[in-house]
Amino acid sequence: MSIVFEKRLVRARWAPILVPVISIFLALVFGALLLMAFGINPFEAYRVMLQGSLGGGYAISETLVKAIPLMLTGLGVSIAFRMLFWNIGAEGQLAMGGIAASYVALFLSDRLPAPLVLPLMAILAIIAGAVWGGIPAFLKAFIGVNEILTTLMMNYIAILWVEYLYLGPWRDPAGYGFPGSAPFPESAWLPRLTGRVHAGLIFAIVAAFLLWFILTRTRWGYEIRVIGENPRAARYTGIDIGKNILLVMLFSGGLAGLAGMAEVAGLTRRLYGLTVGYGYTAIIVAWLASLNPWGVLLVAFLMAALLVGGDQIQIALQTPAAVALVLQGAILFFVLGGSIFINYRIRVIRKADSSQPSLEGGGQ
């Protein structure tokens, strides 16, 4: 008897929904076992996580706060992943956007008319993120340098740069030596909708719509999809892959840059502690959402709930917040393992039977 995977003739329709749901469930079971191994009551931990992230208006608003950067970076990486450009650099692109926006808020805002401050912050942040994403794209498109490594290395550089600024030259002189820049003037504050939820949420929704529109309604979007699904066909039909890599990465980096601006202008209102790993979680968000823009918004919210929940159990139960990271990684493992059921079915063959006629025959 043997077990084989047999290719489905038609992709299973139920699988794209069911696989992530089952995966999240299995990851939670795994997480429970892990918590138990460390002597923590998993039911109590999960209850605290759920209560702290989704139980009530305040909890939900805090989850939304964390969802905003995940949405923007998730959208950014998802369009790059569409054409199989592995942008692992959202974290660094976000950081550069945050730096550019902070520069405007700290050094230009007193010389600008107040209504121009926020737009300029957003524009410069988008440009900074786009440049940071554009460098690896350029190297990939024209020399062929592995983008996974370059985008990742640029994360480390950007993170060190942010730290340098708020520990060094941009440190608040009136901050009693604590790290972090001076607070931004009020003209550089992104309006808040409710609680700490800021207008970055609107950016994210607009960006999702824009991305959906580009992917489904424009020639550019069509080209991106063709490159991702069949690069060889794309080349034969005369699609300029290099140009598309560059354009997509400018867009992708720009969205991450905007996320950085939203963080500093909407949440912290100064440059501090910007790089907390949203750019990495964005990869999971994009993948779990099957790279669908509306899916990204939903999954970003769920992953944010996990992060807020992680913070909550750290406060309430002194359980390391890294549990959230472990759960995210585990979810991704289960989704990856489960994805095979979208295109394959399991068949159990009772007996080695070579006489069975095969459609695939002998010739190549």
Place this chain on the structure above:
Amino acid sequence: MNEALVVSILVITIRAGTSLLYATLGGILNERSGILNLGMEGIMMMGAATAFAVAYHSGVIWVGLGAAVLVGMLLAAIHAFLSITMRADQVVSGLAMTLFGTGLASFMGQRLGPGGTTMVGLQGPSFQRIPIPLLSSLPFLGQSFFQQDVMTYALYILVPMLWFLLYRTQPGLHLRAVGENPQAADAMGVNVSATRYLSTILGGALIGIGGAHLSLGYLQGWADNITGGRGWIAIALIIFATWDPLRAVVGALLFGGINAIQFRIQAAGTTIPASFLNMMPYIFTIVVLVVITWWEAISKRVGAPAALGTPYAREEKR
């Protein structure tokens, strides 16, 4: 430059290069069979955390090292299962491994100290430097190459062994065939899946040792994010080495050297901010990648195994 300075730089170069070289060799073994492993950073992190925790509590450094080997193999087996049996996307599986390993190692770091406290700042057993008689008194090379710890000496044997295995033995030939052309290897009667599982899991063991040497050798202790991207730099080194264990030595020395120079500049007292010095290895990695890719393009050589990153399924003909 005086001799003492050169020697001190060489000593750190080799100490820093040791863990990088283990990880790079593991990655080469792994990728030669056609399985891309982007989870190296996560596996190294888990290797470092496990090795330190186990060595600290048992008091025996070898038990810690053994635990890191097991953890490396176990994590690599997960990646192998997803990549080979479940034919999952190897890029995403590797990234998941890095996130998972980083998270779990950080979790362990906060809980596995004495009585469930943090491991940060603890002093555990560490590999001692053992001078080799006679050889260690050679000028320059003696102190740097022959006054190191056992793990470095083991590399002097492991590197040629791995080279010999890959290029001069039948299993090595099969391994490379599986990475270059799994269809042909399959037709030759090589078990593609088994070969890939074996090379991924053994590679994981070496990557785990690379992590262990950080917490038990080079850095001697546990700190959050202890690997600091070394797993990723090792992946760049695989490309630099064109998947050849001997060249990997050159790469590891180069990057170990960057670490050592950074160290020296910092120790000498400088006006260059530490953040900028810390950027050096990452900037250098990008530069090296650009140069090597450009050089491969103009010389028309391809270093990467042809089937790297593509799952193999016998029944589907391409």
